[in-house]
Amino acid sequence: MPHRPVAMFAMTAENVPRVFPAEALARLRELVDVDPALVAEDFGDPRVRARLARTEILITGWGCPVLDAAVLDAAPGLRAVLHAAGSVKGFGTPALWDRGVLVSSAAAANALPVAEYTLAMILLAGKDVFACRDRLREERAFPRGRVHPRAGNFRRRVGVVGASRVGRRLVELLAPFDLEVSLADPYVDEAGAAALGVPLLPLDALLVGSDVVTLHAPGTPETRHLLGRRELALMRDGSVLVNTARGSLVDHGALVRELRSGRIGAVLDVTDPEPLPADSPLFDLPNAVLTPHVAGSQGNEVARLGATVLSELERLLSGGGLEFRVEATDLARTA
Template identity: 80%
Template structure:
């Protein structure tokens, strides 16, 4: 019987049992010989490099060191890097693809809770939950006037910036609701948008015609401050900006100005910098709702990442292509 492939974890030690709970780890160990001493920090230690020599599958996650040509020189048998998290952009170098190594990411699995968080925020924002809670806390009684006519989610216009994995999943989640959804993405033409079931419009048009705008574009040099002062001014009075992508896509100084003018509201799970300085006005502005980068996989949700990697191992060993392969060409326009 031929030797089974050796798999090594490259992530912080505390993440291994979180991402690979006992049932998932047991199934993984039925398929491969698992090196249960995770590597984090770097791959330069001689003992680590000796272990790399026999490794065929590298299971990476949060805390993985950079994998460059020098690392690959120590891993001549390596044939796959399976990432149990989102983006591989920060730690994989082009040398990985140049040597024909298969790369897969659980980014699609990580996109699910982000889309769910965004769905929840859209529905809550449509009911004006955040502003009305602030008012209730201040006045300690229900307002005497009638509920404003603009409150509610029937016919609410939602604009999605970016048909990323999160953006696409969000479109699916929004289908059961009586919302008007549109998409702005320079890489999606009208036919592609029609396949997703939404109209494609230019970004400025989307901003000017949406009650709620939610950002799901990647962080690239081109998207830095994609939403700046001019584009914030296009948003209708009373509209809401949601960002679960990366903080740098929004010009925070311009956003603070718009929030202080009480033109719009914002729901931010990501900021620039992250975390915000203790004196940031975004903590105190009543129309800014900031959460600590929690939209992605948390708690029980991280086990979904391990399950995704397990399924990729099964495909790899059966000679099939990965379901969530990542190509070098994709990196330029992904997060």
């Protein structure tokens, strides 16, 4: 029987069967020696420590403890961390890369449902669905005339802020529609934007010219309050802000002032803080649509993350390169 590397799960135990349903788990156990009943939620657990000493591959996910130098000292044979979720910044430390451990992330797989959610919200906002729902609930009758003058997605201008994995996937999903899409990203040049099939604009110009502004930049010190009072004031009357990235990208005090004026609308899947305090005015503003950070993988979508890890594992064991390798230099520009 061929050698199977020793692997261990490092995530919240309840997530293992969600990320790796029965068929995926069976395939995983064909490839590596892994015990689904022993999950590292705490690297101080003696049973976990004993397993860690023999572990070559860590399969991580939501709830993974921090992989600092002390943990890595206890795992001298560790050669790869395959993350069945998005960002590795919550648990990955420089010691991982310093010791030459390969790191892979399923962030690309998690980007798809976020892009799908965003596409849905852009189209619904374009039809003014949320306001129509509220009016119908209040008046219990159709308005006079069946054509709503403010609604429609024909040649509506969509401004994408950030050519992240989600931003790029969203641009692809928007392509079949009669929408005019533009991009703002300081790390993308004209040729890069042309390769995506969209014009590149300065952020201010994008804000002034868009009917929908959708945020897909990372949450870093540099991007905190990327949209503050001045930037939000640039948005055109009747436009809508969609945020599925990080709540810190938006100055919520300034946003509340704009929303109270009735000038713009917002769809927020992420906020700052998260969750919002119960007395936040955003809950009651009719032109704010809030969802509880559900744009990313939910329900059966979570299994896509496990499938990505399986694919990466097969590449690793066959001697091929990881498709979704994360380098230390990527961390400063990712969420």
